Amino acid sequence: MMEPLQDTIAKLRGIIAGARSAVGFTGAGISTESGVPDFRSPDSPWMRHKPIPFDLFVSSAAARREAWRRKFAMDDLYRDATPNRGHRALASLVHAGKMAAVITQNIDGLHQASGIPAEQVVELHGNGTYARCLDCGMRHELQxxxxxxxxxxxxxxxxxxxxxxxxxxISFGQAMPVDEMRKAQELAMTCDLFFVIGSSLVVHPAAGLPVLAKRNGAKVIILNRQETPLDEIADLVIHAEIGPVLEPFAL
Structure with missing residues (x-):
């Protein structure tokens, strides 16, 4: 029998209240409420506009043109996306000093848009709201x-x-960002609560972070609509929509 949502939220509130240094870890599920499509749904527009692998992008001018065409087509699908209840809840926890940082697999920049300082957002898969030169690293704006x-x-x-x-x-075949992975691992090893939100926990090496946190003594909470491979190690598992669960934490 499923526990009433208010009882689940009460348990979540108690665990967060007892934490000294929580870390958030977010996947695509937190942004779907904002209209940002996830990658794995059968009807996902990402399947129609698949990212070009990194080695092909570098070696082929035609592939680069197609990559940019697909990039702008996807951008048009969620150009008006804004932070939702989940993003705002995490921003509230960060500003209250309960959450040290948010590690994210997302590339939409919505955590920063919700008010979390950029230095407290660790983007494992990069950021799709701007571009960089592959040679000198200079930032370029998309418009x-x-x-x-x-x-x-x-x-x-x-x-x-x-x-x-x-x-x-970070495209398929491109090296993971060294500094971001190091920071994420340090956060996982030093936090006392690792809060997974909207991640299927199947993409590695990011999916190993909750395990690292657990091994170093942290409690693990997983909030996701579907089961994940790491549900069995979690101290609290919530299979529910993210917005209603986190709304009480959003100020």
Whole structure:
């Protein structure tokens, strides 16, 4: 028999209240309420606009043009997305000093838009709201790139060094960001509560972080609509919609 939602929220509130240094860990599920599509649903638009693998992006001008076409097509699908109850709840916990940081697999920038300082958001898969030069690392804004792409129909290059520009996300086959992975591991090892929200916990190495936290003495909470491979190690598992569960924590 399923426990009433208010009882589950009361348990969650008690665990969070007892934590000294919680860490959030978010996946695509927290952003679907904002209209951002997840990657694994059968009808996901990501299946129609699959990201180009990194090695192909680097080696082929045609692949780079197609990558940017798909990038802008996806951006148009959720250009008006704003932070929802889940994002706002985590921002409230960060500002209250209960949550040290949020580690995210998402690339939508909604945690920063919710008010969490950028230095307290660890983006394991990068950020799709801007681009970087693969050679010099210079940041480039998407609107300027889109204008040039629309005019020339060619993949953009860096103004400074003529290097290839790519959305600042981690593509398939691209190395995980070293600094972000190190910071995420440090947070997992030093927190006393690791709160997983909206992640299927099947993508590695990110999916190993809750295990690392548990091994170092932290409690683990998993809030996700479906079961995950790590439910069995969690101190509290909540299979429910994220918004209604976290709404009481959003100020």
């Amino acid at each position: 300027a790139i889109r204008t040039i792409f629309g005019q020339k129909g060619a993949a953009p290059v860096c103004d400074d060094c003529q290097g290839l520009l790519k959305s600042a996300t």
